[in-house]
Amino acid sequence: MQQKPLYDRVALIGLGLIGSSLARAIRRKALAGHVAGHARSQQTRDQSMKLGFLDSVHASPEEAAEGADLIVLCTPLGAYDAVLERIAPVLAPGATVSDVGSCKASVAESFARHLPAGVHGIPGHPVAGTENSGPEAGFATLFEQRYCIVTPAPDTDPAALKRLIALWEGVGAMVEPMDAQHHDRVLAITSHLPHLIAYTIVGTASDLESQLKRERASENALVETREVIKYSAGGFRDFTRIAGSDPVMWRDVFTMNRDAVLEMLGRFQEDLVALQRAIRWGEGDKLEDWFTRTREVRRGVVEQGQAGRFYATEKDGED
Numbered sequence: 001m002q003q004k005p006l007y008d009r010v011a012l013i014g015l016g017l018i019g020s021s022l023a024r025a026i027r028r029k030a031l032a033g034h035v036a037g038h039a040r041s042q043q044t045r046d047q048s049m050k051l052g053f054l055d056s057v058h059a060s061p062e063e064a065a066e067g068a069d070l071i072v073l074c075t076p077l078g079a080y081d082a083v084l085e086r087i088a089p090v091l092a093p094g095a096t097v098s099d100v101g102s103c104k105a106s107v108a109e110s111f112a113r114h115l116p117a118g119v120h121g122i123p124g125h126p127v128a129g130t131e132n133s134g135p136e137a138g139f140a141t142l143f144e145q146r147y148c149i150v151t152p153a154p155d156t157d158p159a160a161l162k163r164l165i166a167l168w169e170g171v172g173a174m175v176e177p178m179d180a181q182h183h184d185r186v187l188a189i190t191s192h193l194p195h196l197i198a199y200t201i202v203g204t205a206s207d208l209e210s211q212l213k214r215e216r217a218s219e220n221a222l223v224e225t226r227e228v229i230k231y232s233a234g235g236f237r238d239f240t241r242i243a244g245s246d247p248v249m250w251r252d253v254f255t256m257n258r259d260a261v262l263e264m265l266g267r268f269q270e271d272l273v274a275l276q277r278a279i280r281w282g283e284g285d286k287l288e289d290w291f292t293r294t295r296e297v298r299r300g301v302v303e304q305g306q307a308g309r310f311y312a313t314e315k316d317g318e319d
């Protein structure tokens, strides 16, 4: 006998990498009776229907959300308040509003500001993604074997939470409930800071390349056009992949998770200076000890199956 889907109507607001992957996965696993979607541009809405991962597409977020028992915000974080303001009047009592954003404390505040009584706001964050954006970038298996963190409040309705967890488990994720502030500190070091470092190093290398080019041109030497790209296999390539991530999404992450990122940046700078000193004073033992410890960390990540499959498919990673 066919089982009843978990939700009658799921509305996804934002149809990029994450929204379109969730739509694909929900439909593949028949977890909703109907999957409705909204994106800002006509082009994305048309493309989403063409790709066939939605049952209906809507020109406004409120049309998509109307009658939905689950609404998931999948836009950049900076768009949340405007979207919530628009959908709040059409939300049915008992509906759940969740999201996939990379910071959680700011989302809990937005939900508290906008959601009417009787609507369950439960923030969520699938720790899965790639550096690609848009509806074409999504794929149904994105969340398989990846963690999804949910940050319920102490008074969150247990039945609504259980149903949301069942949805994420249904698309293959391993769900971990967590306090929102704790989430933001952990993700600041595991995700946000690595992105900041990648954005920095790629920008610095690009500046250096321009400078070298100018110096050589003034010496009338043969100008090597793209040395950074040419020699990128030497470790730099992985940074360029991360630094290719969506600028708007990451602008919003750093704006919304400012305090936790600044705290982790302070710790990082201390350690960087310690390594700088060890290099200056030729303290090879210190460097070797440090690198041995970090190699163990990498082994742990691999052993837990969280190392990603970039080299096999180029389609899997973590945000």
Ligand code: NAP
Pocket (backbone or CB within 6 Å): 013, 014, 015, 016, 017, 018, 019, 038, 039, 040, 041, 042, 044, 045, 074, 075, 076, 077, 079, 082, 083, 100, 101, 102, 103, 125, 126, 127, 128, 129, 130, 131, 132, 133, 134, 135, 246, 249, 253, 318, 319
């Ligand atoms: P994306 O591929 O760039 O897609 C963003 C989507 O949001 C697009 O469909 C865009 O529509 C829509 N959108 C933007 N502003 C909107 C607005 N004001 N109203 C309605 N729709 C709007 O982004 P993504 O990578 O899926 O990221 C979405 C969210 O997931 C972010 O909050 C991010 O923090 C979180 N996240 C991302 C990753 C990752 O690795 N990328 C991983 C985990 C969580 P148009 O195409 O029409 O502009």
